[in-house]
Amino acid sequence: MSNQIIRVLRDPECIKTFVQNDWMILVQQTYACYLTGRLAYLFKKNDLMDSIPHKVRWHFESATTMAEAHKIDISIEIKKIRQALKMTGVKPVFLKGTAYLLAEDEAGRGRTFADVDIYVPKERLGAVENALSWGGWSKEQLTPYDESYYYHWMHEIPPMIHSIRGTTLDVHHNLMPLTSRFNFDAGKLNAQDQTTPGVLPPEDRLLHSIVHLFMETSYEKGLRDLSDIDLLIKQFSSSDSRFWQVLLNRSEELGLNRLLFYGLRYAQIILGTSIVDSTFIRLKDNGMPNRFILSIMDKIVIAVMSDTKKEKSLPLQISHFALFVRGHWLKMPLHTLTYHVIHKSFNNLRDLVVNSDK
Amino acid sequence: MKLAEVESAQLSHLLQGEGLIVQTGRFTSRINSSSENISNDILTLYGNTDFIESKLYDFNVEINPGKGLRKWLRPQITFSFSSIQPFTPLPANQATPMLEWGLNWCVSNHYHQNIIIHAAVLEKNGKALILPGQPGAGKSTLCAALAYSAGFRLLSDELTLIELDGSKVNPNPRPVSLKNKSIDIIREMVPGILCTETVHDTQKGSVSLFRPADKAVENANKPAKPGIVLFPKFNPDIAEYELIEVSRPHALVELANQSFNYPVLCQQGFEALSAFIDSSQCFRLEYNGDLAKAIEIIEDLMLYE
Amino acid sequence: MEPPPRFRLLKQPLSSYQDGSNIVYYLPESKQTLMLPIVASEILAKLSAAFPASIRLDSLYDSNSSKQTRKTVKKIVNVFSDIGLTEELE
Numbered sequence: 001m002s003n004q005i006i007r008v009l010r011d012p013e014c015i016k017t018f019v020q021n022d023w024m025i026l027v028q029q030t031y032a033c034y035l036t037g038r039l040a041y042l043f044k045k046n047d048l049m050d051s052i053p054h055k056v057r058w059h060f061e062s063a064t065t066m067a068e069a070h071k072i073d074i075s076i077e078i079k080k081i082r083q084a085l086k087m088t089g090v091k092p093v094f095l096k097g098t099a100y101l102l103a104e105d106e107a108g109r110g111r112t113f114a115d116v117d118i119y120v121p122k123e124r125l126g127a128v129e130n131a132l133s134w135g136g137w138s139k140e141q142l143t144p145y146d147e148s149y150y151y152h153w154m155h156e157i158p159p160m161i162h163s164i165r166g167t168t169l170d171v172h173h174n175l176m177p178l179t180s181r182f183n184f185d186a187g188k189l190n191a192q193d194q195t196t197p198g199v200l201p202p203e204d205r206l207l208h209s210i211v212h213l214f215m216e217t218s219y220e221k222g223l224r225d226l227s228d229i230d231l232l233i234k235q236f237s238s239s240d241s242r243f244w245q246v247l248l249n250r251s252e253e254l255g256l257n258r259l260l261f262y263g264l265r266y267a268q269i270i271l272g273t274s275i276v277d278s279t280f281i282r283l284k285d286n287g288m289p290n291r292f293i294l295s296i297m298d299k300i301v302i303a304v305m306s307d308t309k310k311e312k313s314l315p316l317q318i319s320h321f322a323l324f325v326r327g328h329w330l331k332m333p334l335h336t337l338t339y340h341v342i343h344k345s346f347n348n349l350r351d352l353v354v355n356s357d358k
Numbered sequence: 359m360k361l362a363e364v365e366s367a368q369l370s371h372l373l374q375g376e377g378l379i380v381q382t383g384r385f386t387s388r389i390n391s392s393s394e395n396i397s398n399d400i401l402t403l404y405g406n407t408d409f410i411e412s413k414l415y416d417f418n419v420e421i422n423p424g425k426g427l428r429k430w431l432r433p434q435i436t437f438s439f440s441s442i443q444p445f446t447p448l449p450a451n452q453a454t455p456m457l458e459w460g461l462n463w464c465v466s467n468h469y470h471q472n473i474i475i476h477a478a479v480l481e482k483n484g485k486a487l488i489l490p491g492q493p494g495a496g497k498s499t500l501c502a503a504l505a506y507s508a509g510f511r512l513l514s515d516e517l518t519l520i521e522l523d524g525s526k527v528n529p530n531p532r533p534v535s536l537k538n539k540s541i542d543i544i545r546e547m548v549p550g551i552l553c554t555e556t557v558h559d560t561q562k563g564s565v566s567l568f569r570p571a572d573k574a575v576e577n578a579n580k581p582a583k584p585g586i587v588l589f590p591k592f593n594p595d596i597a598e599y600e601l602i603e604v605s606r607p608h609a610l611v612e613l614a615n616q617s618f619n620y621p622v623l624c625q626q627g628f629e630a631l632s633a634f635i636d637s638s639q640c641f642r643l644e645y646n647g648d649l650a651k652a653i654e655i656i657e658d659l660m661l662y663e
Numbered sequence: 664m665e666p667p668p669r670f671r672l673l674k675q676p677l678s679s680y681q682d683g684s685n686i687v688y689y690l691p692e693s694k695q696t697l698m699l700p701i702v703a704s705e706i707l708a709k710l711s712a713a714f715p716a717s718i719r720l721d722s723l724y725d726s727n728s729s730k731q732t733r734k735t736v737k738k739i740v741n742v743f744s745d746i747g748l749t750e751e752l753e
Contacts, residue, residue, distance in 0.1 A: 020414055024388075028418045031440035055414040062470040069622040076692060308441075607685040607698055614696045621694045625678050628689035628696065632680040 005029040005039075005308055009227055010272040012042045016051050023056050029308040033223045036063035037110030045109075063110065070112040074101055077116050077167055078198075084135030085120075088127040091198065092118035095172065095208060099199040100228070106235050107209075107228040115159065115168040122173040129157065129171070136163050175208055202236045202243070203250045210263030211256060217327030219304045219320060223270075226305055229263055230271045237276070244276050248283075257287030262297065269298075270305050362405030370397045377418075381407040382461050383514065383530035384578060385416040385469075389457070392422055393435060399454040399554045399567070403533040406572050417464045421457045423450060439464055452557055455565045458535060462516055465530065466618040472519040472528060473623055473630045476616045479518040479527055480510040482660050485585030486527040488518055488638075490616045493562075496592035496645070499540035502568065503649045504656065506548045512574040513582060517618075522626060524633025526581035531574040533567040541566045543649070584637040586659050587613070590652075591644045599651060600644040609640035669752040670740055671717040672710040677748075679704070690746050697746065702732075703739045710749065717752050 004026040007014050018026070030036040040060035043049050052060065078098065085092055093099075095117040100108030120128045137160040142150070150158045155174035162169070200208060209232060213225040237243045251260040261283045267273035280288075289297065300319040307316055361369075361380070372378040373396065377388040380400065389400070417439060424434035424447050433450035436443055437460040444463060448456050466474050477490035478501035487510065491497030504510040513529040520527055536544055541556055541564065552569040587609050604612075613631050614620050620627045639662065645652045678689040686704045688697045706723050724736050743749040 020412075023414060024418070028440045032442060053414060055416075058469065058471055059416075062468055065470040066622055069624055072624060072691070072694075073621075605685060606682050607680060607687045610680055610687050611696050611698050624694055625689055625691065628678050628680075632678070632687075635680070 003029070003306055003308060005033055005035060005223070006270060006306060008039060008042070009035075009223075009230070012039075012046045012048055015043075015048060020053075023053060027056060027059055030059070032308055034112075034221050035224050035227065036060065037067040037112055038224065038227060039110070040064045040067070041106075041110030067110045067112055071101055071108075073167075074098055074116065077165075077169075078102065080135065080162075080165075081116065081118065081132075081169065082198075084137075085128060085131050087134075088124060088131045090120050090124050090128055090131075092120050092128075093200060094118055094198050095175075095200070096212070099205060100232075103196040103199045103205070105205070105232060107231040111224070111228070115170050117156075117170045117172060119172045119175060125157070125171070125173050129160075132160055132169070132171070136165075137161065137169055138163060175211070202232075202240070203247045206232045206236060206247065206263075207251060207254065207256055207260065211259050214259045214262045215327055216323070219307075219323055222305050223308070226267060226270060230267045230273045233264075233267060233273050233275070244279050248279060252286070257283055258289065261287040261289075262301070266301050266305065270302060359409045360405065361407050361409050362401060364409050366397065366401065369401065373397055373400075379410040379413055379415050380404050381410060381575075381578070382417075383532040384519070384528060385461075385465060385530070386410065386413060387417040387419055387461060387464070388415045390418075390420040390422070391453070391457075393450070393453040395451075396421060396453050396457065402552050402554055403454075403567055403569050405552070405569065406575050417461065419457070419460055419464065421453055421460070448560075452560055454554055454567060455535070455557055455560055458533060458567060461532070465517055469519075470619050470622050472521055473620065473627045474618045475518040475520065475613055476516070476618060477518040477613075478515045479513040479529075479582070480504050481513055481527075481529075481582040481585075482510050482657075484583055485660060486513070486582035486638075487585055487656065487660060488527070488587045489590055490518075490587070490613065491590050494592065496540075496590050496647075498534065498536055499543060499592075500590050500649070500652060500656075502534050502536055502540065502544045503547065503653060505534065505571065505574070506544060506551060506568075508653045508657065511577060512570050520630055520634050521581070522623070522630045524584070524630045524636070526583055528581050529574070529578050531570045531578050533569060535565060535567050537565055538563045544568065547649070584634050585639075586656075586662075587635070587638050587640040588656065588659070589640075589642045591642065592647060593644045594646055596644055596646045599646065599648070599655060600642075601655060602642045604640040604642050606635050606638075606640060609638075610635045667720040669717045669719050670710065670744075670749050671752055672707075672714045672749055674748055675711065675714065692747055697742070699739060699742065700735065702735060703742075706736060706739055707743070707748075710743075 002025065004022055008026060015026075030039050036059060040063045043052065043060060044064070049057065049060070074097075078094065081092060094102055097108065097111055097113035098116045098118075099105075100111065139158050139160055142158050147158065150156070156170050156172040160169045160171060161167070199205065206229065209225070209229050213222065213229065216222070216225075236247075240246070247260070251257050264273075264275050264279065264283075268275050288294065300322050303316055303319040304323055307320075369378060373389060373391045377390045378400070379386055379388050381404070391397075420436075420438045422436060422438075424436055434447040435450045435453045435456055436447045437445055437456050439460065445456070445460070475488070475490060477488050478497050479489070480487045480501060487504070489497040489501055498515055501512070501515050505512040512531050512534065513527060514531065515534040516532075517530055518527060519530055541553075545551060545553065554567045556564050556566045558564045587604075589604065589609075589612065610631055613635065614628065617627065617631070623630070639659075641659065643652065643655065677691060680687045681701060681704060684701050685698055686701055688699070690697055709723055710718065720737065720740065723740070724733055728736075740749060744751060
């Protein structure tokens with residue numbers, strides 16, 4: 001099956017040449033990749049709604065309606081979170097999907113997501129948790145293993161769920177796992193955006209998005225996240241001529257060149273994002289992995305990101321599994337990693353062995 | 359050509375291969391399945407729909423046995439929509455009920471062109487009769503009795519689709535799902551009716567699915583005007599029946615609570631329901647299971663102007 | 664005796680639907696519906712007329728209103744305040 005969704009993300013105009021079968025593949029793939037709302041936005045922006053056959057259009061119109069409703073839900077949630085935290089004096093920094101919506105980034109258009117993510121300084125965590133529980137949020141029941149995992153290794157506390165609205169809030173006290181192999185100082189990220197209060201400035205928003213995707217352990221929504229990165233790059237680089245310079249300086253300061261390299265490379269290869277040449281030249285000596293690792297990463301990342309059918313063939317499952325282990329490797333010391341991966345991946349491993357009769 | 363006229367070998371071949379496109383009510387679905395019984399059940403339930411060879415379809419669904427060792431231990435079935443599996447697997451004998459629930463899920467979760475209410479809906483003289491109801495209220499039994507023995511046209515037994523300007527109800531004629539005692543009640547009431555074998559021990563008890571009448575399927579594009587909204591309540595202890603008029607604001611609140619996509623459509627949904635309810639009359643009917651009597655009352659109500 | 668509290672309407676009314684005895688509001692904050700006795704619409708109309716200025720609670724009913732009516736009015740104003748439609752001023 002051809003990969004229509006990546007074609008359309010690269011160049012929405014290509015739908016003008018679509019025949020019936022292309023549409024059926026595209027619709028299937030947009031749902032499978034959680035990108036129906038995103039495509040609807042791209043079609044509207046490029047004035048392409050009329051090029052969609054009538055019989056298919058409703059999928060994209062409904063996805064737009066859903067995204068609009070989602071935006072209202074999230075703005076209500078933002079207001080409630082700010083209200084609840086007022087008593088602590090902490091001004092939360094909203095991250096990921098919520099940040100894109102607040103900052104009116106293109107990456108926020110047509111996108112729906114399950115959780116709201118906020119960052120608060122670690123030393124205020126107790127007060128924040130306390131204030132949130134007054135506001136009606138409470139922590140999910142976790143197994144003792146998961147509980148200790150969160151507290152010892154993670155950059156966030158277990159998800160908090162609002163008792164009435166049922167919404168989920170992820171409270172981060174760092175922007176990377178505590179034991180991460182990347183030396184990342186959350187204190188340095190406190191600087192807030194100049195134009196939108198409550199979100200990171202553009203270069204940090206992009207870096208955070210990249211860090212998240214390339215330290216991920218599950219890539220079910222990988223293509224959607226890569227498309228976020230693509231849209232953020234397009235938006236920031238076209239509105240500020242100094243953007244690449246600022247981004248590179250920032251990435252160096254935070255020690256994130258390796259991940260930045262991956263983010264830019266795969267956005268460029270998979271989605272055709274245009275990246276200024278000098279950026280790669282600068283990352284070549286400081287950021288780019290050796291040729292061996294790069295060729296492995298190329299294989300598995302491209303395979304996993306282009307996986308639009310989730311119809312797991314054995315090689316594809318191995319790629320997914322490799323990224324799963326890698327995600328944990330980046331977050332933990334080796335002895336913990338071994339234990340954790342064995343504990344957490346029991347199901348994956350079992351499926352891998354048991355399901356391989358295909 | 360109707361689906362029933364297609365060679366059953368060809369149907370199985372399509373289901374197991376490139377997919378069988380079925381007119382599932384208002385929507386078309388491409389169904390893929392290697393499950394054994396499903397081909398017969400599809401014939402039973404959709405035999406009177408047009409056979410579609412190639413077309414833009416709305417939903418791409420698969421109903422397939424779980425993979426791996428488990429399939430030898432305790433066979434299970436999974437439902438997937440565009441490669442996404444929204445439900446946990448069920449025992450393999452529940453393939454057909456799962457397909458039907460899955461198709462309802464496809465509509466209620468993705469179609470926001472209309473406001474969708476969890477209610478049965480039928481038509482007589484161009485007017486809609488909407489039967490919302492909590493499980494156990496008897497809405498499905500009443501709906502089946504009206505559709506199969508009182509000349510009402512079935513629009514849907516589960517999802518009432520109201521146009522956003524509140525002017526009409528759009529049909530989505532699909533198999534009627536009956537549970538427990540009502541299965542035998544309807545089978546006895548309508549001898550020879552086409553239905554699937556009863557599946558026991560589902561989440562909702564025993565389930566059998568019934569093919570909608572030809573008239574319902576043929577008029578799948580013919581909407582109905584606002585008419586009566588009737589909240590049924592099954593109460594075996596009541597002597598005869600009780601019919602009370604419900605105020606429109608009360609009915610509006612109940613319909614909003616029973617709507618799947620009210621939180622998605624927001625104010626637009628509220629306005630659609632307001633307009634619709636404004637041209638409807640609303641009642642609550644408590645009945646003791648005497649279907650003939652209930653039908654008589656409802657027929658009278660439908661004559662109201 | 665303390666003077667009756669003053670109220671202010673924060674937002675103009677929402678979508679609503681009414682018959683002779685009840686009114687249903689659409690609440691954008693929670694996306695829920697809220698049904699109140701029809702007198703709520705009269706109170707809202709008075710508040711709207713004063714918008715954005717504040718008015719005293721006792722101006723929402725007249726001098727010969729029963730104790731029951733006054734109680735109902737007070738309750739409704741409280742509901743409005745709960746849903747963020749009005750605010751009580753010091």
